[in-house]
Amino acid sequence: MPKGNAFAEMVAGLDSGDFALLSSAVHERECREAVGFGTFADAASLYRPQPACPSCRAKGAWRDGHEESGLQRFRCRSCGRRYNSLTGTVLEHSKADMTAWIQFVRLMRFSVPLDATAEICGVSHQTAWEWRHRVFATVDGYQDRIVLRDRVWIDETYIVDTDLSHGFGQARKRGLSRQQVCIAVAIDIHKNPVAVVCGHGKPSSRRIRESLEPHIAEGSTIVGDRERAHNALVKAIKGTHEAYKADVSDPVYLERVAMVNNLCSWIKRYLWRFTGMEMKYLQSYLNWYVYLFRVKQASERWPETARVVRHLMLADARFRSST
Numbered sequence: 132m133p134k135g136n137a138f139a140e141m142v143a144g145l146d147s148g149d150f151a152l153l154s155s156a157v158h159e160r161e162c163r164e165a166v167g168f169g170t171f172a173d174a175a176s177l178y179r180p181q182p183a184c185p186s187c188r189a190k191g192a193w194r195d196g197h198e199e200s201g202l203q204r205f206r207c208r209s210c211g212r213r214y215n216s217l218t219g220t221v222l223e224h225s226k227a228d229m230t231a232w233i234q235f236v237r238l239m240r241f242s243v244p245l246d247a248t249a250e251i252c253g254v255s256h257q258t259a260w261e262w263r264h265r266v267f268a269t270v271d272g273y274q275d276r277i278v279l280r281d282r283v284w285i286d287e288t289y290i291v292d293t294d295l296s297h298g299f300g301q302a303r304k305r306g307l308s309r310q311q312v313c314i315a316v317a318i319d320i321h322k323n324p325v326a327v328v329c330g331h332g333k334p335s336s337r338r339i340r341e342s343l344e345p346h347i348a349e350g351s352t353i354v355g356d357r358e359r360a361h362n363a364l365v366k367a368i369k370g371t372h373e374a375y376k377a378d379v380s381d382p383v384y385l386e387r388v389a390m391v392n393n394l395c396s397w398i399k400r401y402l403w404r405f406t407g408m409e410m411k412y413l414q415s416y417l418n419w420y421v422y423l424f425r426v427k428q429a430s431e432r433w434p435e436t437a438r439v440v441r442h443l444m445l446a447d448a449r450f451r452s453s454t
């Protein structure tokens with residue numbers, strides 16, 4: 132006979148209301164031990180102890196009691212607005228608790244598809260979709276701040292736009308290349324990545340320049356295929372060009388482009404997990420990928436789930452429902 136669990140009988144005897152309470156307390160403790168906080172109020176007191184007024188940005192608001200959930204309430208000294216520690220973040224108005232969000236963030240870190248996420252989190256597909264897009268709202272414009280420097284490897288990768296809403300006949304007429312969405316990808320010697328949507332089909336010199344110029348420091352060395360479309364970019368950043376003939380049997384070529392090739396194939400594998408997503412969100416998926424890439428690089432110093440939740444709490448972002 133296996134050694135009995137002293138709590139098994141007690142737990143089996145609980146009514147459903149008490150069992151739900153016990154279960155939530157257990158989850159809260161698990162989260163607290165794993166990431167350092169178990170409720171929104173815990174995390175808010177760590178990361179948003181004194182948030183600025185969401186209306187007028189004034190600091191030093193009066194403390195104004197607590198919500199039922201334990202969240203601190205504030206009243207702005209200059210405009211009088213009342214708010215709480217989550218106002219102005221994507222977690223505001225969340226009906227679920229922090230433990231559900233921690234679970235969700237873990238699944239999103241591993242790019243778990245939406246239907247699986249919905250089932251594991253015990254929420255509807257629609258809710259899981261909305262949560263995903265709340266998270267995306269926090270990485271809107273995230274790549275705008277990324278500037279690669281010194282040696283920068285660049286390449287393009289393509290994914291098929293399977294969106295059939297254009298109509299089958301029309302899609303065929305537009306030809307195969309028009310159904311390929313181009314993603315311009317770059318990574319520098321410091322392992323900072325960038326991935327931006329660069330229109331349909333093979334990009335022109337102008338499209339490449341417009342997509343990547345804001346992300347590359349002046350004077351950098353651009354390393355890539357011997358691709359004429361890269362010339363305008365090199366000129367725009369006053370950089371130098373190290374072009375290699377695409378030759379997979381040449382070890383020098385392979386070594387030079389391995390880094391960016393890897394990034395392209397990782398991005399493709401990542402995107403394949405979301406087959407059927409709407410193409411209008413492609414840049415959001417790429418922003419999230421680049422964000423996670425950087426979070427992973429620092430994972431030894433900073434546990435990933437805790438860091439992502441902190442990011443969600445600190446980002447002034449709002450989820451806009453597209454419907």
Ligand SMILES: [Zn+2]
Nearest residue numbers: 184187207210
């Ligand atoms: Zn105010």
